[in-house]
Amino acid sequence: TDGMDTASRTFMxxxxxxxxxxxxxxxxxxxxxxxxxxxxxxxxxxxxxxGPTGGHILPARDESQLTKAFRQIEKALRNQYALGYQPANFDPDGKYRPVEVIPVKHGLKVQCRKGYFARALEALKH
Structure with a gap:
């Protein structure tokens, strides 16, 4: 896409x-x-x-930039870590929960999604 918003806000x-x-x-x-x-x-x-998914926009205006963009995506996918936690007040309501990850060590860059959807009670029964 060229990024031009030709769709409705609902679609986004x-x-x-x-x-x-x-x-x-x-x-x-x-x-x-x-x-x-x-x-x-x-x-x-x-x-x-x-942004909310932890991804980002990469320039790809020519073959060189496109190659670099794919290398960056490959690097991001190969350098993933899983982080988990269990909230003290879990409510199985299926609602969106914002998350913020702050590194303790200075100079680290966190690239992560901005939140998740809690599992609904019906989904937990299966």
Whole structure:
């Protein structure tokens, strides 16, 4: 996509929720020239989809940038760690829970999703 918002806000919300429920990283490859981008909001729209998943937008305006972007995605996927916790007041209501991960060691960069959907009581029974 060129990032231009031609869809409704509902579509974006649905896409964000689907990505959050699937617990996936979303990366966007931008072919826009940021200097003369006719749709300056396009990058912001892509960020709305990628940011909450822990992914991000990568420039891909030429073959060199595209190759670099795929290497960055590969590196991100190969360097993942799983972090888990159990909330003290778990409520199986299926609602979205925001999460913030703050590194103790200075200089570390955390790239993670912004939250998750709690399992609903019905899903826990299966």
């Amino acid at each position: 919300h649905d896409a964000q929720e689907a990505a959050a429920r699937a617990e996936v990283l979303v990366f966007a490859l931008s072919t826009n020239d940021l200097i003369v981008d006719p749709y300056p909001k396009g990058e912001a729209v892509l960020d709305l989809l990628t």
